[in-house]
Amino acid sequence: HLGNVLNGVNPRDISMKLLQEEFAELRSVTDKFYPTIGLKDGYRDESFCGQIVPNIMTNDLWYRQIQFLQDDANATLKENQSYYYVDFPQKKIRLIFLCSFLTQIDEENRHFVKVPTIDIEQARWFKNEALNLPAGWTTVIFSNTVPKSRFSGESDPFMFRGYSNELMMSLIQKARKRGVQTACWIAGGYNADAEYELGGIHYLS
Numbered sequence: 001h002l003g004n005v006l007n008g009v010n011p012r013d014i015s016m017k018l019l020q021e022e023f024a025e026l027r028s029v030t031d032k033f034y035p036t037i038g039l040k041d042g043y044r045d046e047s048f049c050g051q052i053v054p055n056i057m058t059n060d061l062w063y064r065q066i067q068f069l070q071d072d073a074n075a076t077l078k079e080n081q082s083y084y085y086v087d088f089p090q091k092k093i094r095l096i097f098l099c100s101f102l103t104q105i106d107e108e109n110r111h112f113v114k115v116p117t118i119d120i121e122q123a124r125w126f127k128n129e130a131l132n133l134p135a136g137w138t139t140v141i142f143s144n145t146v147p148k149s150r151f152s153g154e155s156d157p158f159m160f161r162g163y164s165n166e167l168m169m170s171l172i173q174k175a176r177k178r179g180v181q182t183a184c185w186i187a188g189g190y191n192a193d194a195e196y197e198l199g200g201i202h203y204l205s
Contacts, residue, residue: 001026002188003038003144008055015043019065027068034069036097037062037082038144039114039189048110056112057082058103078129083122085130096130098122098143100189116147118168127171135179141172144189151190151205156198164199172201 005022006015019041027033042057062082069075069084077084082099102119105112118126131139148154148166157166164170172182184202194205 001033001035002142002186003036004040004189005035005038006041006043008040008042009044012043012045012056016061016065023065023068032072034075034086034095034097034142035066036142036144036188037099037101039101039116042114045112048112053112055114056105057114058105059099062099078125081122081125083125083130092137094130094133094137094139096126096139096141098126098141100143100145100147100187116145116152118147123167123171126168131171131175131180133175133180137179138181138183139175140183141185143185143187146185146187146203149203150196151187151194151203159199162199169199169201173199176200 006019010018023033023035037057040055041062042055044052044054045056046052059082060080063077063080066077066084069077072086074088075084075086084097086095086097087093098118099122100116100118102115102117103113133139145152148157148168150156157164157169163173176182182201184204186204188205190205192205196203
């Protein structure tokens, strides 16, 4: 599931109850269910600066909502984070589920920000853990959006001789040189079907 299970405008307790009900329903119709956090997967709070703030979600709160994945022997969660990966060793395939938003919350001063980006901590995990595979493995990446991509209305990252200086593209390309392929990066937050290839990486909406 590529995100936006919720609509981001209900109070916190109601939102978390709805999220668990939706997760239970989705899990009941498939053997494997892996959710990706979306822009609208959150709650509304009217006490924050700005009066009404929708789509509030933090990594640790999402982590608590996906605890059912702890029962999946293939899944490896990052503690208190919203990103994780799932391995299928016999096929040498790893599914990587990213959070495409940086969120910061200040409960005392009632501030919340959500910015579309892959933050440095997640990129470090992506490099050192998610892409840390032997040669011959293939990854498939899932996220709600692809920050710094033409899907998000931005210009393509600068390329030189086929290589990029954009952080996530660079990490994928370096892994490929070690023999770890990325079959596709799939996003679901654009309400449109599209695809393109850049730097040897296939992007699909």
